[in-house]
Amino acid sequence: MPTIDQDSATNATAQALRLARRQRQELRRQLPASIGRRNATVLEHLGLAHHASAHQWRRGGGERDELLQEATLGLIAAVDGFDSSRGLKISSYAMSRAHGQVLHFRRDRQATLRIPWRLRDLHAKGQRIQENSLNTNGCLLDDQTLARRLNVTPDRWRQAVEAAWQQPVLSLDGPAQNCDPDEAERVSRLDRLAAIELEQPDPALDWLGEALMTIPPVQRRWLLAYYLEGRPLRTLAASEGVHPSMLSRVLKKTLAQLKTMAQGTSDSMEAAPIANKAATAV
Structure with missing residues:
Protein backbone atom coordinates (compact mmCIF):
# COMPACT_ATOMS: atom_id res chain seq x y z
CA MET A 1 0.00 0.00 0.00
CA PRO A 2 1.53 3.38 -0.99
CA THR A 3 2.41 5.75 1.83
CA ILE A 4 1.74 9.48 2.06
CA ASP A 5 5.36 10.23 1.13
CA GLN A 6 5.07 8.04 -1.94
CA ASP A 7 1.83 9.76 -3.01
CA SER A 8 3.45 13.18 -2.59
CA ALA A 9 6.43 12.10 -4.63
CA THR A 10 4.14 10.75 -7.36
CA ASN A 11 2.17 14.01 -7.51
CA ALA A 12 5.36 16.06 -7.64
CA THR A 13 6.68 13.92 -10.49
CA ALA A 14 3.43 14.31 -12.43
CA GLN A 15 3.50 18.09 -11.97
CA ALA A 16 7.13 18.22 -13.13
CA LEU A 17 6.26 16.23 -16.24
CA ARG A 18 3.32 18.53 -17.06
CA LEU A 19 5.53 21.58 -16.56
CA ALA A 20 8.24 20.15 -18.82
CA ARG A 21 5.66 19.36 -21.52
CA ARG A 22 4.23 22.88 -21.47
CA GLN A 23 7.72 24.37 -21.52
CA ARG A 24 8.55 22.37 -24.64
CA GLN A 25 5.35 23.62 -26.24
CA GLU A 26 6.37 27.21 -25.49
CA LEU A 27 9.81 26.66 -26.99
CA SER A 34 11.60 38.56 -24.00
CA ILE A 35 8.10 37.08 -24.30
CA GLY A 36 9.52 33.57 -24.29
CA ARG A 37 11.46 34.23 -21.08
CA ARG A 38 8.38 35.74 -19.45
CA ASN A 39 6.19 32.77 -20.41
CA ALA A 40 8.78 30.35 -19.07
CA THR A 41 8.81 32.19 -15.74
CA VAL A 42 5.01 32.21 -15.63
CA LEU A 43 4.88 28.46 -16.24
CA GLU A 44 7.47 27.87 -13.56
CA HIS A 45 5.34 29.74 -11.01
CA LEU A 46 1.91 28.71 -12.31
CA GLY A 47 1.23 26.86 -9.06
CA LEU A 48 0.94 30.27 -7.35
CA ALA A 49 -2.04 31.12 -9.55
CA HIS A 50 -3.69 27.79 -8.69
CA HIS A 51 -3.07 28.40 -4.99
CA ALA A 52 -4.46 31.96 -5.11
CA SER A 53 -7.57 30.95 -7.08
CA ALA A 54 -8.28 28.02 -4.74
CA HIS A 55 -7.93 30.30 -1.70
CA GLN A 56 -10.27 32.92 -3.18
CA TRP A 57 -12.77 30.24 -4.20
CA ARG A 58 -12.97 29.00 -0.60
CA ARG A 59 -13.50 32.56 0.61
CA GLY A 60 -16.20 33.66 -1.80
CA GLY A 61 -17.13 30.93 -4.26
CA GLY A 62 -17.57 31.53 -7.97
CA GLU A 63 -16.44 29.65 -11.05
CA ARG A 64 -13.02 28.16 -10.37
CA ASP A 65 -11.97 28.46 -14.02
CA GLU A 66 -12.73 32.17 -14.00
CA LEU A 67 -10.83 32.69 -10.76
CA LEU A 68 -7.84 30.72 -12.09
CA GLN A 69 -7.87 32.78 -15.28
CA GLU A 70 -7.83 36.04 -13.31
CA ALA A 71 -5.12 34.76 -10.95
CA THR A 72 -3.01 33.80 -13.97
CA LEU A 73 -3.44 37.29 -15.41
CA GLY A 74 -2.23 38.66 -12.09
CA LEU A 75 0.76 36.31 -12.22
CA ILE A 76 1.65 37.49 -15.74
CA ALA A 77 1.43 41.12 -14.61
CA ALA A 78 3.65 40.28 -11.63
CA VAL A 79 6.30 38.71 -13.85
CA ASP A 80 6.22 41.73 -16.16
CA GLY A 81 6.56 44.20 -13.30
CA PHE A 82 8.94 42.29 -11.01
CA ASP A 83 12.17 44.05 -10.07
CA SER A 84 14.76 41.55 -8.87
CA SER A 92 5.83 37.10 -2.64
CA TYR A 93 5.04 39.74 -5.24
CA ALA A 94 3.21 37.33 -7.55
CA MET A 95 0.86 36.07 -4.83
CA SER A 96 -0.27 39.58 -3.93
CA ARG A 97 -0.87 40.44 -7.59
CA ALA A 98 -2.79 37.20 -8.19
CA HIS A 99 -5.03 37.80 -5.16
CA GLY A 100 -5.52 41.43 -6.15
CA GLN A 101 -6.51 40.51 -9.68
CA VAL A 102 -9.18 38.11 -8.40
CA LEU A 103 -10.50 40.71 -5.94
CA HIS A 104 -10.73 43.34 -8.69
CA PHE A 105 -12.56 40.83 -10.87
CA ARG A 106 -15.08 40.16 -8.11
CA ARG A 107 -15.56 43.85 -7.47
CA ASP A 108 -15.97 44.99 -11.06
CA ARG A 109 -16.99 42.12 -13.34
CA GLN A 110 -18.24 39.03 -11.51
CA ALA A 111 -21.69 40.29 -10.53
CA THR A 112 -24.45 40.24 -13.15
CA LEU A 113 -25.58 43.70 -12.04
CA ARG A 114 -22.67 46.11 -11.73
CA ILE A 115 -23.12 48.35 -8.70
CA PRO A 116 -20.97 51.52 -8.46
CA TRP A 117 -18.12 50.85 -6.09
CA ARG A 118 -18.83 54.02 -4.09
CA LEU A 119 -22.30 52.70 -3.22
CA ARG A 120 -20.86 49.30 -2.28
CA ASP A 121 -18.23 50.90 -0.05
CA LEU A 122 -20.83 53.17 1.54
CA HIS A 123 -23.07 50.19 2.27
CA ALA A 124 -20.16 48.23 3.75
CA LYS A 125 -19.22 51.14 6.04
CA GLY A 126 -22.83 51.46 7.16
CA GLN A 127 -23.08 47.77 7.98
CA ARG A 128 -19.88 47.96 10.06
CA ILE A 129 -21.37 50.85 12.03
CA GLN A 130 -24.60 48.87 12.49
CA GLU A 131 -22.65 45.86 13.74
CA ASN A 132 -20.73 48.00 16.24
CA SER A 133 -23.98 49.57 17.41
CA LEU A 134 -25.57 46.17 17.87
CA ASN A 135 -22.60 44.86 19.84
CA THR A 136 -22.30 48.00 21.97
CA ASN A 137 -25.90 49.15 22.49
CA GLY A 138 -27.88 46.04 21.57
CA CYS A 139 -29.85 47.83 18.84
CA LEU A 140 -29.52 49.05 15.27
CA LEU A 141 -29.44 52.70 14.20
CA ASP A 142 -32.24 54.18 12.15
CA ASP A 143 -31.56 55.46 8.63
CA GLN A 144 -31.41 59.13 9.65
CA THR A 145 -28.85 58.56 12.42
CA LEU A 146 -26.79 56.21 10.28
CA ALA A 147 -26.70 58.71 7.40
CA ARG A 148 -25.41 61.39 9.78
CA ARG A 149 -22.71 59.01 11.04
CA LEU A 150 -21.67 58.36 7.45
CA ASN A 151 -21.79 62.08 6.57
CA VAL A 152 -24.18 61.47 3.67
CA THR A 153 -27.80 62.33 2.99
CA PRO A 154 -30.52 59.80 3.87
CA GLN A 167 -27.59 42.95 -6.67
CA PRO A 168 -28.38 39.19 -6.22
CA VAL A 169 -30.16 37.85 -9.30
CA LEU A 170 -32.76 35.08 -8.89
CA SER A 171 -34.41 33.06 -11.61
CA LEU A 172 -38.20 33.27 -11.60
CA ASP A 173 -38.32 29.84 -13.24
CA GLY A 174 -36.05 28.33 -10.58
CA PRO A 175 -37.30 26.59 -7.44
CA ALA A 176 -38.21 28.69 -4.44
CA GLN A 177 -35.47 28.43 -1.84
CA ASN A 178 -37.75 27.93 1.13
CA CYS A 179 -39.57 24.92 -0.33
CA ASP A 180 -39.35 21.58 1.40
CA PRO A 181 -36.38 19.75 -0.18
CA ASP A 182 -38.28 16.47 0.10
CA GLU A 183 -41.06 17.68 -2.19
CA ALA A 184 -41.40 15.63 -5.35
CA GLU A 185 -42.08 18.73 -7.46
CA ARG A 186 -40.27 21.97 -6.90
CA VAL A 187 -42.46 25.06 -6.95
CA SER A 188 -41.13 27.91 -9.06
CA ARG A 189 -41.28 31.51 -7.91
CA LEU A 190 -43.69 32.36 -10.72
CA ASP A 191 -46.07 29.65 -9.50
CA ARG A 192 -45.83 30.95 -5.96
CA LEU A 193 -46.61 34.52 -7.10
CA ALA A 194 -49.66 33.25 -8.98
CA ALA A 195 -50.79 31.28 -5.92
CA ILE A 196 -50.44 34.32 -3.69
CA GLU A 197 -52.72 36.33 -5.98
CA LEU A 198 -55.45 33.68 -5.67
CA GLU A 199 -55.31 33.40 -1.88
CA GLN A 200 -58.17 34.74 0.21
CA PRO A 201 -57.53 37.59 2.68
CA ASP A 202 -56.05 36.25 5.91
CA PRO A 203 -56.53 38.19 9.19
CA ALA A 204 -53.24 36.79 10.47
CA LEU A 205 -51.38 38.23 7.51
CA ASP A 206 -53.15 41.55 7.97
CA TRP A 207 -52.00 41.67 11.59
CA LEU A 208 -48.49 40.65 10.57
CA GLY A 209 -48.31 43.41 7.97
CA GLU A 210 -49.24 46.02 10.56
CA LEU A 228 -40.52 34.82 3.55
CA GLU A 229 -38.21 34.87 0.53
CA GLY A 230 -36.18 31.95 1.82
CA ARG A 231 -32.75 33.45 1.13
CA PRO A 232 -29.93 31.46 2.79
CA LEU A 233 -28.38 33.11 5.84
CA ARG A 234 -24.86 33.29 4.40
CA THR A 235 -26.07 34.60 1.05
CA LEU A 236 -28.17 37.28 2.74
CA ALA A 237 -25.30 38.24 5.04
CA ALA A 238 -22.92 38.55 2.09
CA SER A 239 -25.34 40.75 0.12
CA GLU A 240 -25.89 42.98 3.16
CA GLY A 241 -22.20 43.14 4.05
CA VAL A 242 -22.61 41.82 7.60
CA HIS A 243 -21.31 38.79 9.44
CA PRO A 244 -23.69 35.79 9.46
CA SER A 245 -23.58 35.58 13.27
CA MET A 246 -24.67 39.21 13.56
CA LEU A 247 -27.48 38.64 11.09
CA SER A 248 -28.60 35.56 13.00
CA ARG A 249 -28.74 37.52 16.28
CA VAL A 250 -30.77 40.32 14.68
CA LEU A 258 -42.87 39.96 17.04
CA LYS A 259 -43.82 37.14 19.40
CA THR A 260 -43.91 39.59 22.31
CA MET A 261 -46.20 41.84 20.31
CA ALA A 262 -48.40 38.84 19.52
CA GLN A 263 -48.65 37.91 23.19
CA GLY A 264 -49.57 41.51 23.96
CA THR A 265 -52.77 41.10 21.99
CA SER A 266 -54.00 38.35 24.30
CA ASP A 267 -56.35 40.85 25.94
CA SER A 268 -58.72 40.11 23.09
CA MET A 269 -59.92 36.52 22.84
CA GLU A 270 -60.14 36.79 19.06
CA ALA A 271 -56.98 38.74 18.41
CA ALA A 272 -54.65 36.46 20.32
CA PRO A 273 -54.93 33.38 18.09
CA ILE A 274 -54.53 35.53 15.00
CA ALA A 275 -51.49 37.35 16.35
CA ASN A 276 -49.74 34.22 17.61
CA LYS A 277 -50.42 32.41 14.36
CA ALA A 278 -48.92 35.27 12.35
CA ALA A 279 -45.85 35.62 14.56
CA THR A 280 -45.03 31.92 14.50
CA ALA A 281 -45.58 31.74 10.75
CA VAL A 282 -42.74 34.16 9.96
Whole structure:
Protein backbone atom coordinates (compact mmCIF):
# COMPACT_ATOMS: atom_id res chain seq x y z
CA MET A 1 0.00 0.00 0.00
CA PRO A 2 1.53 3.38 -0.99
CA THR A 3 2.41 5.75 1.83
CA ILE A 4 1.74 9.48 2.06
CA ASP A 5 5.36 10.23 1.13
CA GLN A 6 5.07 8.04 -1.94
CA ASP A 7 1.83 9.76 -3.01
CA SER A 8 3.45 13.18 -2.59
CA ALA A 9 6.43 12.10 -4.63
CA THR A 10 4.14 10.75 -7.36
CA ASN A 11 2.17 14.01 -7.51
CA ALA A 12 5.36 16.06 -7.64
CA THR A 13 6.68 13.92 -10.49
CA ALA A 14 3.43 14.31 -12.43
CA GLN A 15 3.50 18.09 -11.97
CA ALA A 16 7.13 18.22 -13.13
CA LEU A 17 6.26 16.23 -16.24
CA ARG A 18 3.32 18.53 -17.06
CA LEU A 19 5.53 21.58 -16.56
CA ALA A 20 8.24 20.15 -18.82
CA ARG A 21 5.66 19.36 -21.52
CA ARG A 22 4.23 22.88 -21.47
CA GLN A 23 7.72 24.37 -21.52
CA ARG A 24 8.55 22.37 -24.64
CA GLN A 25 5.35 23.62 -26.24
CA GLU A 26 6.37 27.21 -25.49
CA LEU A 27 9.81 26.66 -26.99
CA ARG A 28 8.23 25.60 -30.28
CA ARG A 29 6.30 28.87 -30.55
CA GLN A 30 7.82 31.65 -32.65
CA LEU A 31 7.88 34.38 -30.01
CA PRO A 32 10.26 37.26 -29.21
CA ALA A 33 12.95 36.29 -26.75
CA SER A 34 11.60 38.56 -24.00
CA ILE A 35 8.10 37.08 -24.30
CA GLY A 36 9.52 33.57 -24.29
CA ARG A 37 11.46 34.23 -21.08
CA ARG A 38 8.38 35.74 -19.45
CA ASN A 39 6.19 32.77 -20.41
CA ALA A 40 8.78 30.35 -19.07
CA THR A 41 8.81 32.19 -15.74
CA VAL A 42 5.01 32.21 -15.63
CA LEU A 43 4.88 28.46 -16.24
CA GLU A 44 7.47 27.87 -13.56
CA HIS A 45 5.34 29.74 -11.01
CA LEU A 46 1.91 28.71 -12.31
CA GLY A 47 1.23 26.86 -9.06
CA LEU A 48 0.94 30.27 -7.35
CA ALA A 49 -2.04 31.12 -9.55
CA HIS A 50 -3.69 27.79 -8.69
CA HIS A 51 -3.07 28.40 -4.99
CA ALA A 52 -4.46 31.96 -5.11
CA SER A 53 -7.57 30.95 -7.08
CA ALA A 54 -8.28 28.02 -4.74
CA HIS A 55 -7.93 30.30 -1.70
CA GLN A 56 -10.27 32.92 -3.18
CA TRP A 57 -12.77 30.24 -4.20
CA ARG A 58 -12.97 29.00 -0.60
CA ARG A 59 -13.50 32.56 0.61
CA GLY A 60 -16.20 33.66 -1.80
CA GLY A 61 -17.13 30.93 -4.26
CA GLY A 62 -17.57 31.53 -7.97
CA GLU A 63 -16.44 29.65 -11.05
CA ARG A 64 -13.02 28.16 -10.37
CA ASP A 65 -11.97 28.46 -14.02
CA GLU A 66 -12.73 32.17 -14.00
CA LEU A 67 -10.83 32.69 -10.76
CA LEU A 68 -7.84 30.72 -12.09
CA GLN A 69 -7.87 32.78 -15.28
CA GLU A 70 -7.83 36.04 -13.31
CA ALA A 71 -5.12 34.76 -10.95
CA THR A 72 -3.01 33.80 -13.97
CA LEU A 73 -3.44 37.29 -15.41
CA GLY A 74 -2.23 38.66 -12.09
CA LEU A 75 0.76 36.31 -12.22
CA ILE A 76 1.65 37.49 -15.74
CA ALA A 77 1.43 41.12 -14.61
CA ALA A 78 3.65 40.28 -11.63
CA VAL A 79 6.30 38.71 -13.85
CA ASP A 80 6.22 41.73 -16.16
CA GLY A 81 6.56 44.20 -13.30
CA PHE A 82 8.94 42.29 -11.01
CA ASP A 83 12.17 44.05 -10.07
CA SER A 84 14.76 41.55 -8.87
CA SER A 85 17.09 44.34 -7.73
CA ARG A 86 14.98 44.88 -4.63
CA GLY A 87 16.10 41.57 -3.19
CA LEU A 88 12.62 40.06 -2.90
CA LYS A 89 11.35 36.70 -4.12
CA ILE A 90 9.05 36.77 -7.09
CA SER A 91 6.60 34.45 -5.28
CA SER A 92 5.83 37.10 -2.64
CA TYR A 93 5.04 39.74 -5.24
CA ALA A 94 3.21 37.33 -7.55
CA MET A 95 0.86 36.07 -4.83
CA SER A 96 -0.27 39.58 -3.93
CA ARG A 97 -0.87 40.44 -7.59
CA ALA A 98 -2.79 37.20 -8.19
CA HIS A 99 -5.03 37.80 -5.16
CA GLY A 100 -5.52 41.43 -6.15
CA GLN A 101 -6.51 40.51 -9.68
CA VAL A 102 -9.18 38.11 -8.40
CA LEU A 103 -10.50 40.71 -5.94
CA HIS A 104 -10.73 43.34 -8.69
CA PHE A 105 -12.56 40.83 -10.87
CA ARG A 106 -15.08 40.16 -8.11
CA ARG A 107 -15.56 43.85 -7.47
CA ASP A 108 -15.97 44.99 -11.06
CA ARG A 109 -16.99 42.12 -13.34
CA GLN A 110 -18.24 39.03 -11.51
CA ALA A 111 -21.69 40.29 -10.53
CA THR A 112 -24.45 40.24 -13.15
CA LEU A 113 -25.58 43.70 -12.04
CA ARG A 114 -22.67 46.11 -11.73
CA ILE A 115 -23.12 48.35 -8.70
CA PRO A 116 -20.97 51.52 -8.46
CA TRP A 117 -18.12 50.85 -6.09
CA ARG A 118 -18.83 54.02 -4.09
CA LEU A 119 -22.30 52.70 -3.22
CA ARG A 120 -20.86 49.30 -2.28
CA ASP A 121 -18.23 50.90 -0.05
CA LEU A 122 -20.83 53.17 1.54
CA HIS A 123 -23.07 50.19 2.27
CA ALA A 124 -20.16 48.23 3.75
CA LYS A 125 -19.22 51.14 6.04
CA GLY A 126 -22.83 51.46 7.16
CA GLN A 127 -23.08 47.77 7.98
CA ARG A 128 -19.88 47.96 10.06
CA ILE A 129 -21.37 50.85 12.03
CA GLN A 130 -24.60 48.87 12.49
CA GLU A 131 -22.65 45.86 13.74
CA ASN A 132 -20.73 48.00 16.24
CA SER A 133 -23.98 49.57 17.41
CA LEU A 134 -25.57 46.17 17.87
CA ASN A 135 -22.60 44.86 19.84
CA THR A 136 -22.30 48.00 21.97
CA ASN A 137 -25.90 49.15 22.49
CA GLY A 138 -27.88 46.04 21.57
CA CYS A 139 -29.85 47.83 18.84
CA LEU A 140 -29.52 49.05 15.27
CA LEU A 141 -29.44 52.70 14.20
CA ASP A 142 -32.24 54.18 12.15
CA ASP A 143 -31.56 55.46 8.63
CA GLN A 144 -31.41 59.13 9.65
CA THR A 145 -28.85 58.56 12.42
CA LEU A 146 -26.79 56.21 10.28
CA ALA A 147 -26.70 58.71 7.40
CA ARG A 148 -25.41 61.39 9.78
CA ARG A 149 -22.71 59.01 11.04
CA LEU A 150 -21.67 58.36 7.45
CA ASN A 151 -21.79 62.08 6.57
CA VAL A 152 -24.18 61.47 3.67
CA THR A 153 -27.80 62.33 2.99
CA PRO A 154 -30.52 59.80 3.87
CA ASP A 155 -31.36 59.48 0.17
CA ARG A 156 -27.76 58.54 -0.60
CA TRP A 157 -27.81 55.86 2.10
CA ARG A 158 -31.09 54.48 0.79
CA GLN A 159 -29.54 54.27 -2.68
CA ALA A 160 -26.66 52.22 -1.24
CA VAL A 161 -29.09 49.90 0.55
CA GLU A 162 -31.24 49.41 -2.55
CA ALA A 163 -28.16 48.74 -4.68
CA ALA A 164 -26.89 46.07 -2.30
CA TRP A 165 -30.35 44.58 -1.94
CA GLN A 166 -30.99 44.31 -5.68
CA GLN A 167 -27.59 42.95 -6.67
CA PRO A 168 -28.38 39.19 -6.22
CA VAL A 169 -30.16 37.85 -9.30
CA LEU A 170 -32.76 35.08 -8.89
CA SER A 171 -34.41 33.06 -11.61
CA LEU A 172 -38.20 33.27 -11.60
CA ASP A 173 -38.32 29.84 -13.24
CA GLY A 174 -36.05 28.33 -10.58
CA PRO A 175 -37.30 26.59 -7.44
CA ALA A 176 -38.21 28.69 -4.44
CA GLN A 177 -35.47 28.43 -1.84
CA ASN A 178 -37.75 27.93 1.13
CA CYS A 179 -39.57 24.92 -0.33
CA ASP A 180 -39.35 21.58 1.40
CA PRO A 181 -36.38 19.75 -0.18
CA ASP A 182 -38.28 16.47 0.10
CA GLU A 183 -41.06 17.68 -2.19
CA ALA A 184 -41.40 15.63 -5.35
CA GLU A 185 -42.08 18.73 -7.46
CA ARG A 186 -40.27 21.97 -6.90
CA VAL A 187 -42.46 25.06 -6.95
CA SER A 188 -41.13 27.91 -9.06
CA ARG A 189 -41.28 31.51 -7.91
CA LEU A 190 -43.69 32.36 -10.72
CA ASP A 191 -46.07 29.65 -9.50
CA ARG A 192 -45.83 30.95 -5.96
CA LEU A 193 -46.61 34.52 -7.10
CA ALA A 194 -49.66 33.25 -8.98
CA ALA A 195 -50.79 31.28 -5.92
CA ILE A 196 -50.44 34.32 -3.69
CA GLU A 197 -52.72 36.33 -5.98
CA LEU A 198 -55.45 33.68 -5.67
CA GLU A 199 -55.31 33.40 -1.88
CA GLN A 200 -58.17 34.74 0.21
CA PRO A 201 -57.53 37.59 2.68
CA ASP A 202 -56.05 36.25 5.91
CA PRO A 203 -56.53 38.19 9.19
CA ALA A 204 -53.24 36.79 10.47
CA LEU A 205 -51.38 38.23 7.51
CA ASP A 206 -53.15 41.55 7.97
CA TRP A 207 -52.00 41.67 11.59
CA LEU A 208 -48.49 40.65 10.57
CA GLY A 209 -48.31 43.41 7.97
CA GLU A 210 -49.24 46.02 10.56
CA ALA A 211 -46.79 44.59 13.09
CA LEU A 212 -43.93 44.57 10.61
CA MET A 213 -44.39 48.28 9.96
CA THR A 214 -43.41 48.96 13.59
CA ILE A 215 -40.04 47.25 13.13
CA PRO A 216 -37.02 49.30 11.91
CA PRO A 217 -36.65 49.10 8.10
CA VAL A 218 -33.33 47.24 8.18
CA GLN A 219 -34.57 44.55 10.53
CA ARG A 220 -37.84 44.25 8.58
CA ARG A 221 -35.97 43.81 5.31
CA TRP A 222 -33.74 41.08 6.74
CA LEU A 223 -36.67 39.31 8.37
CA LEU A 224 -38.70 39.21 5.16
CA ALA A 225 -35.73 38.12 3.07
CA TYR A 226 -34.82 35.23 5.36
CA TYR A 227 -38.22 33.90 6.44
CA LEU A 228 -40.52 34.82 3.55
CA GLU A 229 -38.21 34.87 0.53
CA GLY A 230 -36.18 31.95 1.82
CA ARG A 231 -32.75 33.45 1.13
CA PRO A 232 -29.93 31.46 2.79
CA LEU A 233 -28.38 33.11 5.84
CA ARG A 234 -24.86 33.29 4.40
CA THR A 235 -26.07 34.60 1.05
CA LEU A 236 -28.17 37.28 2.74
CA ALA A 237 -25.30 38.24 5.04
CA ALA A 238 -22.92 38.55 2.09
CA SER A 239 -25.34 40.75 0.12
CA GLU A 240 -25.89 42.98 3.16
CA GLY A 241 -22.20 43.14 4.05
CA VAL A 242 -22.61 41.82 7.60
CA HIS A 243 -21.31 38.79 9.44
CA PRO A 244 -23.69 35.79 9.46
CA SER A 245 -23.58 35.58 13.27
CA MET A 246 -24.67 39.21 13.56
CA LEU A 247 -27.48 38.64 11.09
CA SER A 248 -28.60 35.56 13.00
CA ARG A 249 -28.74 37.52 16.28
CA VAL A 250 -30.77 40.32 14.68
CA LEU A 251 -33.24 37.84 13.17
CA LYS A 252 -33.75 36.05 16.49
CA LYS A 253 -34.21 39.34 18.33
CA THR A 254 -36.69 40.64 15.75
CA LEU A 255 -38.67 37.42 15.79
CA ALA A 256 -38.79 37.52 19.59
CA GLN A 257 -40.06 41.09 19.35
CA LEU A 258 -42.87 39.96 17.04
CA LYS A 259 -43.82 37.14 19.40
CA THR A 260 -43.91 39.59 22.31
CA MET A 261 -46.20 41.84 20.31
CA ALA A 262 -48.40 38.84 19.52
CA GLN A 263 -48.65 37.91 23.19
CA GLY A 264 -49.57 41.51 23.96
CA THR A 265 -52.77 41.10 21.99
CA SER A 266 -54.00 38.35 24.30
CA ASP A 267 -56.35 40.85 25.94
CA SER A 268 -58.72 40.11 23.09
CA MET A 269 -59.92 36.52 22.84
CA GLU A 270 -60.14 36.79 19.06
CA ALA A 271 -56.98 38.74 18.41
CA ALA A 272 -54.65 36.46 20.32
CA PRO A 273 -54.93 33.38 18.09
CA ILE A 274 -54.53 35.53 15.00
CA ALA A 275 -51.49 37.35 16.35
CA ASN A 276 -49.74 34.22 17.61
CA LYS A 277 -50.42 32.41 14.36
CA ALA A 278 -48.92 35.27 12.35
CA ALA A 279 -45.85 35.62 14.56
CA THR A 280 -45.03 31.92 14.50
CA ALA A 281 -45.58 31.74 10.75
CA VAL A 282 -42.74 34.16 9.96
